[in-house]
Amino acid sequence: MRIIVCVKAVPSTTEVKMDPVTNTIVRDGAQSVVNPFDSTALELALRIKDEREALGDDVRVTVLSMGIPDTERLLRDCIARGADDGLLLSDRAFAGADTLATSYALSCGIRHLGRPDVVICGKMAVDGDTAQIGPEIAGVLDVPCIADVRELLACDGNCLRVRRGTDAGIELVEAPLPAVITVAKDAAQLRMPAICGVRASLAAPVEVLDVAGVGADPARCGLAGSPTQVVRSFVPERSSGGAWLEGSPAQQAEQLVELVEGMGL
Amino acid sequence: MSGLVVDAERCIGCRRCVRACGSAGIEVVDRLARPTQGCILCGACVDACPVDAISIERDASASGQDLDAYRDIWVFAQLDAAGSVERVALELVGKARQLAAVRGCRVVAVLGEGAGASDDNARLLMSSGADEVLRCRDDRLATLDTEVYARWLTSLAEERRPETVLLGATAFGRELAPAVAVRLRTGLTADCTVLEIDQASGQLQQTRPAFGGNLMATIVCPGHRPQMATVRPGIFPVPDPADGSSLTASSEGDATSDGQTSGERPASGAAADDVTEVKLDPAVSSRIRVLEHEPVDAGASIADAEVLVVVGRGIGSKKNLPLMRRLAELLGAELGCTRPLVEAGWLEYRHQVGQTGVSVAPRLLLSIGVSGAIQHLAGIGGAQTVVAINEDSEAPIFGASDCCVVGDCIEVVNELVAQLERRS
Numbered sequence: 001m002r003i004i005v006c007v008k009a010v011p012s013t014t015e016v017k018m019d020p021v022t023n024t025i026v027r028d029g030a031q032s033v034v035n036p037f038d039s040t041a042l043e044l045a046l047r048i049k050d051e052r053e054a055l056g057d058d059v060r061v062t063v064l065s066m067g068i069p070d071t072e073r074l075l076r077d078c079i080a081r082g083a084d085d086g087l088l089l090s091d092r093a094f095a096g097a098d099t100l101a102t103s104y105a106l107s108c109g110i111r112h113l114g115r116p117d118v119v120i121c122g123k124m125a126v127d128g129d130t131a132q133i134g135p136e137i138a139g140v141l142d143v144p145c146i147a148d149v150r151e152l153l154a155c156d157g158n159c160l161r162v163r164r165g166t167d168a169g170i171e172l173v174e175a176p177l178p179a180v181i182t183v184a185k186d187a188a189q190l191r192m193p194a195i196c197g198v199r200a201s202l203a204a205p206v207e208v209l210d211v212a213g214v215g216a217d218p219a220r221c222g223l224a225g226s227p228t229q230v231v232r233s234f235v236p237e238r239s240s241g242g243a244w245l246e247g248s249p250a251q252q253a254e255q256l257v258e259l260v261e262g263m264g265l
Numbered sequence: 266m267s268g269l270v271v272d273a274e275r276c277i278g279c280r281r282c283v284r285a286c287g288s289a290g291i292e293v294v295d296r297l298a299r300p301t302q303g304c305i306l307c308g309a310c311v312d313a314c315p316v317d318a319i320s321i322e323r324d325a326s327a328s329g330q331d332l333d334a335y336r337d338i339w340v341f342a343q344l345d346a347a348g349s350v351e352r353v354a355l356e357l358v359g360k361a362r363q364l365a366a367v368r369g370c371r372v373v374a375v376l377g378e379g380a381g382a383s384d385d386n387a388r389l390l391m392s393s394g395a396d397e398v399l400r401c402r403d404d405r406l407a408t409l410d411t412e413v414y415a416r417w418l419t420s421l422a423e424e425r426r427p428e429t430v431l432l433g434a435t436a437f438g439r440e441l442a443p444a445v446a447v448r449l450r451t452g453l454t455a456d457c458t459v460l461e462i463d464q465a466s467g468q469l470q471q472t473r474p475a476f477g478g479n480l481m482a483t484i485v486c487p488g489h490r491p492q493m494a495t496v497r498p499g500i501f502p503v504p505d506p507a508d509g510s511s512l513t514a515s516s517e518g519d520a521t522s523d524g525q526t527s528g529e530r531p532a533s534g535a536a537a538d539d540v541t542e543v544k545l546d547p548a549v550s551s552r553i554r555v556l557e558h559e560p561v562d563a564g565a566s567i568a569d570a571e572v573l574v575v576v577g578r579g580i581g582s583k584k585n586l587p588l589m590r591r592l593a594e595l596l597g598a599e600l601g602c603t604r605p606l607v608e609a610g611w612l613e614y615r616h617q618v619g620q621t622g623v624s625v626a627p628r629l630l631l632s633i634g635v636s637g638a639i640q641h642l643a644g645i646g647g648a649q650t651v652v653a654i655n656e657d658s659e660a661p662i663f664g665a666s667d668c669c670v671v672g673d674c675i676e677v678v679n680e681l682v683a684q685l686e687r688r689s
Contacts, residue, residue, distance in 0.1 A: 011287045032287070032288070067305075068288050068289075068290070068302065068303040068304075068305060069302055069303070070288075070289070070303065092304065095268075095304055095305045095306040096305065096306030096307075096321065098452065099443065099453065099455075100446065100451070100452060103443075103447060124621075129455065129456065129620065129621070130455035130456070131439050131440075131455065132439075132446075132453060132455055135411065135440050135441075135443040135444045135447070136443045136446070136447040138444065139415070139443070139444050139447035139448050144412055144552040144553050145411060145412070145444065146553060147411070147436070147439075147440040148436060148440075161556070166409070166436055166437065167343075167345070167346075167351075167409075167435045167436045168345065168346035168558070168560060169346075169558060169559050169560040170558075171555050171557065171558050171559070172555070172556045172557035172558075172559075173553050173554060173555050173556060174553070174554045174556055175552060175553045175554070176552060186614070222306070223306055223323050224323070224324060226452070227450075227451055227452030227486050228452035228453070228454060228484050228486050229323070229484065229485055229486075229487065230308055230482050230483070231470070231483050231484065232482070232483040233308070233481065233482045234481055234483075242651075242653075242663065242666045242667045242668055242669045243667070243668050243669065244669045244670075244671070245668060245669065245670045249672055249673065249676040249677045249679075250680045252670050252672060252677055252680070253677055253680035253683075253684050254680075254684060256652065256668075256670070256677075256681055257681065257684050257688065259652065259668060260596065260629070260685075263628065263650070265572060265596060265597065265628075265629060
């Protein structure tokens with residue numbers, strides 16, 4: 001059985017400093033980490049591996065990322081925690097990719113690795129929040145996608161069964177393999193690396209491929225392959241036209257009661 | 266070749282770009298900035314540069330599409346579990362009406378229903394402002410299956426070529442939209458909160474909260490059609506069906522002249538020729554089987570609450586939660602909270618208000634000890650009146666409030682509870 005986990009490097013901190021002159025985010029070279037949703041995705045993959053291997057199956061978990069060369073460090077950390085190997089797509093020509101170009105590149109990586117049984121992605125990345133990569137990869141590969149998986153119940157070689165969130169509540173669903181699933185952050189907690197895992201990760205194979213190496217069409221990668229463009233980013237205005245209630249807490253509360261009564265509540 | 270370009274004449278070597286970069290993608294050598302292997306063309310340095318020395322150059326986007334062949338704004342009309350049109354779809358029909366008025370095009374609602382569905386949904390969409398409803402009544406569309414819907418919408422869009430496709434950023438909408446966009450190989454912007462359209466080009470300016478939520482990003486899709494966006498629920502008002510209703514069925518129905526002169530097309534009842542029946546390819550079927558369904562706990566929906574008390578880290582301690590519950594009870598309100606409280610395990614996820622939680626639209630929202638991170642603010646845009654209590658007068662929440670109370674939130678709430686108890 002082959003499981004591919006897609007991971008993204010994201011800034012380690014959600015605390016954001018602003019540059020007062022240019023009103024932009026100051027990141028100061030903050031170390032990147034694996035997107036927390038993707039850590040959960042890896043843990044679910046490792047659980048399938050543990051379970052199937054106990055039954056005598058052979059399961060290979062590969063972590064896949066598109067990113068800068070430094071991302072290899074994160075893939076090795078995933079291997080230290082139990083993944084078997086990694087593939088990093090790294091090339092200046094991948095830079096500036098929107099979700100369409102990213103899902104195309106990752107799909108090329110998946111095809112390069114051979115047809116997987118399951119592709120697991122985090123539901124979204126904490127920096128982009130688009131939640132589009134998983135469904136888009138499923139679209140490219142033409143396989144079913146189950147989004148927002150809260151719990152993985154079973155996964156044998158033929159199908160998987162999960163609990164997922166929908167607009168109308170939680171559903172227990174079953175899909176044939178191959179399939180793509182995207183997972184909620186709280187579906188699992190990624191295990192710590194074992195000493196032997198750390199040792200193994202140093203020697204483990206992490207393939208690094210550029211656009212040509214993975215057989216991608218450069219016109220569909222990076223900036224060139226991205227239909228969308230960011231034309232402006234700005235700090236939202238915080239205009240407060242609101243009324244300020246003065247006085248002691250008791251007086252403030254009194255005015256609030258008036259406001260509530262004024263609304264007929 | 267596209268890429269990051271530094272204007273050596275302008276660059277002053279101030280290193281602001283280096284500080285703004287999250288991927289060590291730019292360095293300053295001999296007082297001149299230059300990109301490194303780490304550059305992912307995210308544009309952070311472009312924004313950070315105080316002298317406009319950095320730009321991203323791209324080759325002319327070549328999709329080979331004839332953009333003029335695409336017209337009209339489509340709104341996907343998602344149905345809820347009871348088979349009625351989701352509120353957000355009506356909000357989008359209303360917004361699309363405004364955009365169509367600027368662009369001079371029509372609003373088309375796309376509706377999938379079970380084989381036996383009545384005309385009620387189509388009629389509601391028409392009276393809310395749609396010029397046409399594309400309807401497919403087929404039992405395969407009676408359940409929200411992403412793949413079935415994606416194949417249907419994809420073939421419909423390929424055949425009829427909409428310029429713009431809008432979907433509500435519901436759980437299903439955010440799963441369906443990328444499945445369609447990738448098949449059409451077009452651009453998609455997630456979870457927009459502001460939409461504007463260019464009259465001449467029809468280019469949609471899609472604004473959404475970006476990185477860490479501290480920035481808003483405006484995104485366009487210049488060379489590909491349709492341009493697609495999911496739009497956050499609760500941002501735009503639901504159009505009033507009675508508004509300007511002449512109830513004269515427009516027999517010129519699908520005429521293209523309709524929206525071109527005035528966008529404010531008079532609302533009408535659903536004339537039969539405004540509803541176009543379309544088909545779903547017989548080969549399309551669902552590959553996912555739903556075995557069991559656990560409906561959401563009806564008593565706990567903060568999304569539909571009329572009054573909402575929302576608490577944040579500023580309430581100090583979990584010990585203060587009963588006081589907040591008491592306040593909610595006195596106001597007949599539901600209790601919501603910010604993400605840190607859910608992460609700390611004080612309240613369950615279903616109480617979380619904000620970008621990664623629930624978007625709310627109460628008449629009154631009482632915000633207590635909430636600083637107001639933009640991810641949170643993004644979820645309260647639909648509230649009519651926001652009252653905030655916080656000890657920090659600089660807290661961003663006050664920027665989004667109609668009524669601001671600076672003070673110790675526990676003291677103020679204690680007083681408020683006491684006075685409300687006396688009242689009742």
